[in-house]
Amino acid sequence: MPRDSTIKKVLVIGSGPIVIGQSAEFDYSGSQACKALREEGVKVILLNSNPATIQTDPALADRIYIEPLQADVLERIIKDERPDGLLATMGGQTALNLAMEMHQKGVLDRYGVRMLGTGIDSIHAAEDRGAFNRLIASIHEPQLKSVAATSHEQAREFAQTHGFPLILRPAFTLGGTGGGIARDKAEFDSLLTLGFTLSPTHQILIEESVLGWAEFEYEMMRDGEDNCITICNMENVDPMGVHTGESVVVAPSQTLSDDEHQMLRSAAIKIIRALKIEGGCNIQFAVNQKTGEYVVVEVNPRLSRSSALASKATGYPIARVAAKIALGYSLHEILNAVTQTTPASFEPALDYCVLKIPRWPFDKMPKAERRLGTQMKSTGEVMAIGRTFEEAYLKAMRSLEQKSPVIKDAELEHHLTQPTDLRFPAVLRALQLGWGRDKVATLTSIHPWFIDRFAAIAQMEARLKSEPFSIPLLASAKRMGFSDAHISSISGQEEHALRSLRIKAGIKPTYKMVDTCAGEFEAKTPYYYSTYESENESVRSARRKVVIIGSGPIRIGQGIEFDYCACHASFCLRQLGIESILINNNPETISTDFDTSDKLYFEPLTFEEVLNVIEQEKPDGVIVQFGGQTSINLAERLAAAGVPILGTPLDGIDIAEDRERFRELLSRLGIAQPKNGTARNQPEAIAEAARIGYPIVVRPSYVIAGRGMAIVNDEEELKTYIAEAVDVSEKRPVLIDQYIDRAIECEIDGVGDGERLWIAGLMEHIERAGVHSGDASCVVPPVRLKEEVQAKLLEYSRAISKSLGIVGAINIQYVVRDDVIYVLEANPRASRTMPYLSKATGIPIVQLATRVQLGEKLKDIAPPEPLSLPYYAVKSVVFPFLKLRGADFVLGPEMKSTGESMGIDQSFPIAYYKSLRGANLRLPAKGTIALSLKDGDKERALPLAKQLISLGYSIAATPGTAAQMAELSGRIQVLKKLAEGEPNLVSELKAGRIQMVFNTPSKGGRASSDGFAIRRASLEANVPCITNFEAAEALAEALAAAQGGEVKPKCLQEYWKKE
């Protein structure tokens, strides 16, 4: 069927800030969809609160709303824009839920908006557990015994009949939030309470457990004419019981016979037809490989994390095709964008093995429980491609950029039987110890075929250890997927010498193409992976070319912002007619999309693999500024190997990162810095701390996002820190800084051309100093900094940038107390605020930073500095605490947030209000706000409480805080301490009588036990909890402003208009 010409204007909903379970994959699918729609002449209206997204770029949407993903906002946009259609299957669960809400409220009917692609009834049938179960039963497909419980009684009755263990999944939550495995009644009851709170429909699916069965996923596509195809099938290496987002996943399946694969494929087609999906969907099956029986586990009637993986694994652009289907096309009317000659109605054939491994945040949150289950805990993932499973696994492990902690032999069995993030290293270790395949397979419930692959790796390690070194042995190890560094760590040869020897022996990687068709047809889109085979398919062009190094997996501290930068650098190169060559390994992102760059290498970002690509391509330059710490860390070694690094000279990078040299520079420039020192051991640290004076900030040198950083108040704390931190930082020293509290933190982002600095914005943090800049909310232009201080900040920035010889991006962080400016740090690379500033100003800052690296001068290309905006743009952040049991969410110098939102408005309080709502905070319009403040904040509580009361809120307070508000005695509810009985803050939260909590933790971030319990309880009650006093004050202002008049969404293009 040809395209439906009545669809002229489409509203696309994004997924909001990056959170665990909803990551960059939805910017990937959303952007691809926007591109596909615009290709057809459709006008795109985009709603997303996340500014660090490509889909919110003017190149992808005609009208961009960076506004909260909330029903009232969406309704207003629909009213103003009157789109013909709504595309809600690209923005994860968030977008889907919003669309369903719009439908239920009659908004879609009222304004004549059609749901494009998969319809309301289909979404309902897939998402409502009761309806889904009935549908599956009606087509005679096997399913788990389950109940969609809406009450405790109903749930308990099911438990009584079926016994434990049982799996609980709250309906309509993302990434399995609130779900889990109940092994006994106590676990069952606690999951029930949590699940009913979190499910927007107060419904929990409770099902019998098939723990230990194998899990398979089918990525399916269907068009309006009932044509169905399988894009890819994937096998979870982890058995059932581990969320698929937490599993190591291989594509295609490895252990299914053709008969079994076709059985599941046929079932999947039956299901997608019964659901009448129009577009993509993901169907999960559990298979008992001892008996051959299977059950349907669940269906996602939308694009998902798995579909992003399937797209990258096969080269098939699922979102693009789904968007075309939504416009009315049939599959065979859409061209395969990779071959450009064959239709999209085919099933990709792979001639390689793809492996995905999740990236978990336990390095940043060591207290969080490492055990994996039905709820997601990982923040990102890597993908690797190899010609064998072993090769893909070894490449994926390297792509994680994470040193695996040493597993104690005594704990091996624990990691094998209770799945944790360390289970695969544990499998390898157990095999090295000679535990035997069958034993390991039994302990882990992992299919023995996979255990055998690990055994092959273990055996190769043993050979490298015991056999005399030889070229054939080296060749075998390389062919299996071992890195030079890995081989050198076993065999003892120095890595560089090994590399030379290897190249001399002719053992060099070959590059193979991902072409959707296993070589059957010629492909036009060059997407490559390395392997050690005989034929190299990558042909070096004669064009001028630049390599961009990406940022790898999304982790706390290095998120989607850097991928945004890498994409923009690539767009810029292509506009300039320069061949752009990207290296990255994150399957969720746009930088690894087949048409973002001229050439894509899907590779681990190690020195060896990056240099291999560079030797293959011999580029005119390499850009290292846009891949976060990952790429900048490679700069020195690459330069030493003769690679032309573009932008800021290495010496400038070194000065910025070397404390001694940076200190010298600042003192030469006459710019103050917090007092600081360096210590290599405990006595040195104690002496330095005494000299500087407590409180101090301590951290290991060379860090990503404040890893291992802490505020230390006294010698006792310092001793504890040193004891823990030394093995975090390996041989590097501990850095000690004076902690300047009660101050304003601020930062600038800019672009230098070696002489001049073009400043993109001066951002003022809302929280007091001491909160990691990545966790702080901030605003442009500043609201508290005096004008003369601002002028001085710009002046300092220009001086520092010039001295460092910055060519390209720079970010400088400051702290200001009593109008005195101290420099905290300078980062000679793109920062995570660059996308946010680009959205705030409408200027493609990264492109500017790219062009200066290619030799252009600011005076020729830069627009005026956007320093005085006639509106405010506020960045807020989201935290992953709900998903990570055991983690406390006190903010400090260690970064903990996963994503960000932006609010933009003429008024600062409203912009802040929007940004908080955009960060998924459920701000109450009325009800009770509970205050529990630390010493130092308590004294300031009275005016805050008064303001809240005047806005119509009731106030409850813990005894200490209440005591500071004697004036309000009788008008506020005084709660008891937890130990003193009820009512206390936790019991009131559980009872649903508190709508928001202001809790500032005492003593520089250390959790008192009451505070910890209060914060945890507010999370589990899904009640916002503000842990910073300045943020609470700003929020009160925001609530007041929001009451003062209607908060209206407005599209970015309106803000950007030149007055």
Place this chain on the structure above:
Amino acid sequence: MAQKRAVLVLSDGSAYFGSGLGAPSLRAGELVFNTGMTGYQEALTDPSYAGQILLMTYPLIGNYGLNHEWVESGKVHVEGFCVRQDYGAPHHIKSEHNLDSYLSDNGIGGISGIDTRALTRKIRTHGVMPAALEVFEEKEADISALVEKARATDYSQLDFVEKVSTGKMYSSHPSSNAQTISGKKVALLDCGVKGNIIHELNKRGCEVMVFPAFTKADEIRSFSPNGVVVSNGPGDPARLGSIVAEMKTLMKDYPLMGICLGHQLLGWAAGSKTYKLKFGHRGGNHPVLDKKLGRVAITTQNHGFAVDEAGLGPDWEITHTNLNDKTNEGIAHKSLPIFSVQYHPEAHPGPRDSMYLFDQFVKSL
């Protein structure tokens, strides 16, 4: 025991060394590739591969083992088997053999550890080509002799159907758990039939009388079948004029269904000719448009020749088209219940989207 080694030599003189699989042997055939990611045993035992050395583009082969169930005929028909990586210790509850022992038991040689993608690209660019595969233990392979052997092999000049067809007629009856017992009898001309074609007909309640490919029409009539199926099989259809002649007479009186080679022969019977494709279609992901239904099926394919649509007589219509290269995938008689498809509705291996064709055929009986 010495480790088995192997070499694959192409008629262009290139040689690929790898580990040996299966029986020490020296055989030649036409080198073809298959893009299916599962179903290696079904492919090995598919008689249509007679005379060919089969290369799997998916690199990991043998993962789930082999057994007596996943077979399409009583023996391995390929002349040789090429894989990137085989696994000696497969894991599947139904597995009975690994790839090496299975090939050995069948007296066939294989090679693993070679750059199968490089070979696939070569075939894609230059077309299928003759090759020789030697598996050896002690002595070194004589490459120039292998090149000679490869060059001396001409697939188009060989007759394969008589070698793979049944020697004598036999009947296969519906199993007791068939969907229905239709009481219908189907005469099947065995040009190298895959077991599942018979099975699918049995499943639909038909008794299948399997005849040697060159059985005369009159003999078939004497068994009073309700319909005729002409099966898949190996080789160049242009060499099978005698079967076409018998089909022409049978068509007048019986509903007829052709599959793969059977389709090509029906093409000849309908006045057309066939031509050789550059590298054929082999795999389980080929999109075919059923023009009557307006629907796309993902199909299993295994053929090196195609029906030339230009020559079809006026009574015939084109019913199916391959969406990748627009070659013919199906024809039907405009008024009589006669049709054929180039692909494999019986699957095994591959997708089961097209089983409806068997329903259609059985309904016409």
